[in-house]
């Protein structure tokens with residue numbers, strides 16, 4: 001995927017963006033202040049607005065209207081993001097992700113220890 005220094009195509013941009021978003025959610029506060037909740041809600045909407053793939057931006061902004069971000073805690077945000085990523089996966093006919101293991105994928109590493117170096 002990253003063996004060149006050329007501009008990103010839609011897939012590379014998508015992969016990098018999901019990596020960032022899921023990691024951000026995985027390290028969001030367990031008990032965010034009301035200001036942090038407002039800021040995260042706004043950030044996600046601005047991210048969608050300025051996402052540099054027009055088709056994706058349009059779809060994602062529509063998705064946010066049907067699935068408003070749950071910014072009340074790290075776990076809620078991680079689950080919400082997993083669900084909206086699955087909305088995109090479904091539209092692209094990609095495999096759906098099991099949201100029960102979202103913390104293992106993006107925060108703790110797999111239970112079998114395969115992420116430990």
Ligand code: FAD
Pocket residue numbers: 010011012013014015016017018019022051055056057059060081082083084085086088089092094096097102105
């Ligand atoms: P990705 O879907 O990029 O996933 C990366 C990794 O995340 C996977 O390897 C998996 O380990 C993990 N993962 C997968 N699903 C989940 C989940 N539900 N929860 C947690 N982790 C998960 N592409 C288009 O062609 N059209 C679009 O309209 C479009 N809209 C997009 C909107 C947004 C906001 C973003 C960020 C991307 C969008 N993309 C769109 C890109 C698309 O979603 C993929 O990123 C791209 O096709 C590359 O797919 P991938 O197979 O590398 O895996």
